[in-house]
Amino acid sequence: ELKVEQNPLFLSMQEGKNYTIYCNYSTTSDRLYWYRQDPGKSLESLFVLLSNGAVKQEGRLMASLDTKARLSTLHITAAVHDLSATYFCAVDRGGNRDDKIIFGKGTRLHILP
Amino acid sequence: DTEVTQTPKHLVMGMTNKKSLKCEQHMGHRAMYWYKQKAKKPPELMFVYSYEKLSINESVPSRFSPECPNSSLLNLHLHALQPEDSALYLCASSHVLRTTNEKLFFGSGTQLSVL
Numbered sequence: 659e660l661k662v663e664q665n666p667l668f669l670s671m672q673e674g675k676n677y678t679i680y681c682n683y684s685t686t687s688d689r690l691y692w693y694r695q696d697p698g699k700s701l702e703s704l705f706v707l708l709s710n711g712a713v714k715q716e717g718r719l720m721a722s723l724d725t726k727a728r729l730s731t732l733h734i735t736a737a738v739h740d741l742s743a744t745y746f747c748a749v750d751r752g753g754n755r756d757d758k759i760i761f762g763k764g765t766r767l768h769i770l771p
Numbered sequence: 772d773t774e775v776t777q778t779p780k781h782l783v784m785g786m787t788n789k790k791s792l793k794c795e796q797h798m799g800h801r802a803m804y805w806y807k808q809k810a811k812k813p814p815e816l817m818f819v820y821s822y823e824k825l826s827i828n829e830s831v832p833s834r835f836s837p838e839c840p841n842s843s844l845l846n847l848h849l850h851a852l853q854p855e856d857s858a859l860y861l862c863a864s865s866h867v868l869r870t871t872n873e874k875l876f877f878g879s880g881t882q883l884s885v886l
Binding site: 763 | 811812814877879
C-alpha cells in the first residue's frame with residue numbers, strides 16, 4: 659500500500675529565512691506532485707517531478723526528487739508572507755494506469771512578517 | 772480552457788435530502804476524480820473514472836453515487852448523508868496516460884454542510 663509522509667506538519671518561520679519540507683513515500687513511484695492550498699480554496703499545482711534527480715524551481719520554491727531514497731523536498735528560499743499556505747505532496751505510479759494519487763497530510767506553513 | 776468547473780460552490784442539505792454535485796472540464800481529459808477533504812486534512816480519494824467507466828471506488832458508502840454521463844462531465848449524487856459527510860468535495864481531471872508533465876487539475880470545490 660502506498661503511504662506518503664510529510665514533515666513537518668506545521669512550520670512557523672520568519673520572513674527572509676530558508677526552510678525545507680520533506681516528503682517520504684513507501685513504494686516505488688515515478689511521479690511526485692507538490693500542491694499548494696490556501697484556506698478554503700482548491701489545490702494549485704506547483705511541480706510535477708518525474709525522474710530521479712529531477713529539480714524544478716519557481717520563484718522562491720524549489721522541489722527535488724530522489725527516487726532511490728523515495729524522498730522529495732520542497733525548499734523555500736528567503737520566505738515571504740505570501741507563501742503562507744498548506745503544501746501537499748502527492749504520489750502515484752503514473753504511466754499507463756489511471757492510478758490512485760495519494761496525498762501526504764500536508765505542511766501548514768505560516769510565515770511571520 | 773484549463774479549468775475544472777464545479778457547482779454549486781456551497782451546499783447545505785438535510786439528512787433526508789437528495790442533491791447532486793457537478794463537475795465539468797473541456798481539456799479532453801479522460802480520467803476524472805472525486806476527492807473529499809475535511810478541514811485541515813489532506814484530500815482523500817473517493818472515486819476514479821477512466822474513459823467514463825468507474826475504475827476505482829475507495830470503499831465509499833453507497834449514499835454517495837458517482838456518475839460520468841460523458842467525457843466532460845462528472846456528477847456525485849448524494850442521498851441520506853450524515854453530518855460527518857460535511858466536507859469540501861473536490862473534482863479533478865487528468866489525462867489517463869500521464870506522461871511527461873501531466874498533472875491533476877482541481878476544481879474549486881463544493882463546500883458541503885449536512886445538517
